[in-house]
Amino acid sequence: MAVAMVKERWPGRVMELVIGREPHAVKAGGESTLPFLHFEGEIPNRPLAALEVWDVEPEGWPETLAEAYPGVTRDPVAWAKMCEDCGADLICLRLAGAHPEGKNAGPAQAAETARAVAAAVNRPLIVIGCGVEEKDEEILPAVAGAIAGQNALLGCATMNNYKKITEACLSYGHGIIASTPLDINLAKQLNILINETGIPLDRIAFDPIVGPLGYGFEYAYSIIERARLSALSGDRMLATPVICFVGQEAWKTREARSEDGGGWGDQARRAILWEALTAAGLALAGGSIFVLSHPASLNAFKKHLAAMMKPFTC
C-alpha cells in the first residue's frame, strides 16, 4: 500500500553558531527540521558535547564524579587537557572561584585562568562566570579581553547584566550565552535585546535553564521543543541554538548522589545514566550544545548522538 509520507516544509531554520578558530572550530545548529528527522530536512551539525572544568576545586561533588578527574581538580589547565583527551568537543570553564561567598576571585585572576586554559587546549572554549549577575558582569569583560580573538562562547548573560557582557563579546570577538529561566517569551526578549546591541543572532546561544530528569526536565523539554518549532516556522528571534547545562543539574539530584536508594541499583551507573539520559532527551527536543560533568556520560552521549546522526535510506 502506498503511504504518502508526511513531510513538513519548514520556512525557517536554526542559526548556525561557530565556536573557536580554525582548524579547531566547531559548529552548532543549522538544522532545517526537527531533531534527527533526516528524511525531512538538513541536519548539518551533530549536537556538541562539552565537559566542565572549574577554576577552583569543586566542593561537595559526589565521589563518583570527583574520581573521574584524579589529581587535576586543583589545576584547571591539567583538568582541561584531560577533558580534551576524554573526547570533549569543547571545554567549558566555569569560574566558580569568582563567587563572592567563595574565593571571590577578581577579574584579573579570572582572566588569567581563562588565558592559561585557552593556551593549553585546542578545543574551543565556553567560559561561564560564577552565576552571580553583578560579579559576572565584572569578570567576563576581563576574560573576554584575555582570550581576545579566540571566538569563545561567554556567559551567562541575563536580563540584568547582558549589556556589559555583550559589549565585551563584541569588542573581543566572542559569542554569548543568553540565559532566562524556563520561559520562551523571556528567551526571545533577551535574544532581541542582545541582538539590538549589535551582536548578530548567529553569535548567540540561548540557555533556557534546564531541569534534570525528575526535577523539571519536562519544562525544559517542552520549552526547547517549542523554540525549535518557532525557529522552523520562521521566528528568527527564537532560532538561536540552545545550550543545556545538564551536568550541574544532573549531579545535584538525589538519584545521582545517594549511594543507597533502596532498590535504585548501582550508584555510578545511575548517576551516569541520569546525566546522559537527560542530555539525550533534551537533544531530542532540540538542544544543540550540552555541557556535561562526567567523561563517562560524555562518552555514552556522544555514542548515542553518532547513532542518531547515522543517515539511512527511507
Place this chain on the structure above:
Amino acid sequence: MGLTGLEIFKQLPKTNCRDCGQTTCLAFAMAVATGKAVPDRCPHLSEAARDFLGSASAPPVMPVKIGAGSKQVEIGNESVLFRHDKRFENPTAIAVTVCDTLSNGEIAARVERINGLVFERVGQVYKVDLVAVVNSSGNPGRFAEAAKIAAERAEFALILVSEDPAAIEAALDCTADGRPLVCGANAANYQAMTGLAGRFGVPLAVRGANLEELASLAEKVAALGLRQIVLDSGARETAKVLADQTQIRRQALKKFRPLGYPTITFVDHEDSLQAVLQAGVYVAKYAGVVVLDTVEPADLLALITLRLNLYTDPQKPPAVESKVYEILNPGKDSPVYITTNFSLTYYSVAADVEASRVPGYILPVDTDGTSVLTAWSAGKFTPEKIAEALNSSGIAEKVSHRRVIIPGALGVLSGRLQEVSGWEVLVGPRESSGIPSFIKQQWKT
C-alpha cells in the same frame, strides 16, 4: 472524534439505562464527543451504530488494552505530536524480556527480578508494565512452558514474542486468560496469527518490512475483524525507528486509518548504557510499548522517570493538599517544617524528614503546585501566606512551641515572617537532604 454530541446521541438507544456509567444517553454522547468515553462503553449499541460510531469517533491512535484485571495496561489513544499541544495520554508500556532458552529456574528468577522493578517517587508507585517472553528456542513446547511460568509468576501482563503460529498457539493455550499481546504477525503468517488472536481474544502486533508493507498488513488484519492491533515498522536502528514512529503518529493524526494504532519498539543495543538512551528516544517519540533487555534497577529508574516527566499533564503541575502532614508520629515538641505544595518539593522534604528519624510536622503552603524558588519569584510564597498557613492549618494546637523551619533558599524571608506570624523562624539548609544533620544540631527542646 469529529462527531458532535448530538450526532452521537442519535445513534444511542435513548433508554437512559446507565449501564455505561453515565446518567443519561445524552450525557454519554457528550462524553464520547469530548473523548472522555469510547462508544463501546454502551453495551446496548446496535451493530450499525457500533460500526458508525466506532470508525467515526475512534481517536486517531486506537486505544489497545494488553493484559487483564489489575495487570492490564492501555496504550494508544493519543491525539497530539507534542506534549505541549495538549498532553500525552497513555504512558509508553515498558516491557522486559525473558528468553525461553533459560532454564525454568532461571526464568522464574528473572521474572522475580522484573517484579521487583518498582519505584516510589513523589508519593506514587511506578513500575515496568509487561514481561516479554521471547521464543529464542524455536521450540513451541518450550515456549509454551516458559510463557506458563512467566504468566504464573509475573505481576505484569505478557507479550508473547514469536513469529511461529504453532508456538503462539501452544503458549496461548495456557496463558490466554491474561490477555497477552501476541507479537506477532508478519506478511507470511498474518492469516494464521489473526485467526489465533481472534479465537483467543487477544491483541496482535503486526510487523511490516517498511511502512508501506505495515499499512497494508494492518489493513488486512483489520479486514479480518481484529481491531486490537499494535504496529511494528520493522526498523531497529534508533534514528530509523524515530523516523518511522514520527511518520506513524503523523499519519494517524491525519486519520490515515491503517496506521492509526499504537506502536511497539525493540531496543537491541548490545551496549547496555546505549540501550537505555535508545529506549529513551522511543519513550519520548511515540512508542506505545518499548521492549528492552535489562533488569538493572538503575536503568529502569532513569527510563521510568523520563516517562513520568514526559507524560505529566503540562497544564497541571502535580500538587499535594495544603494541610499538616505528620511524619513518624510527631508530638508537642516536634519540629515544624514549611515548604510548598508542589509534589516534587513536598515529597523531597518528606523523604528527608523521614530519613532524619526525628518525627516532625510538614506544612506545605498552597503555591499552586510550584517549587520553592518558582513560587517565591512569582509572589506565591510570601511571609504573609506562610503566616496565614500557620494560623489556619491547626498546627498551633499540635505543638507547644512556636518555632518553624523554612527552606534555606528563603532565608531572606525570616525577619518579616517572624514579624507577621509571631513564630520564631529557623532557616534550614538549602537542600532538603541537609535536614537530617541540620535537625540533629539545631533542634533542641
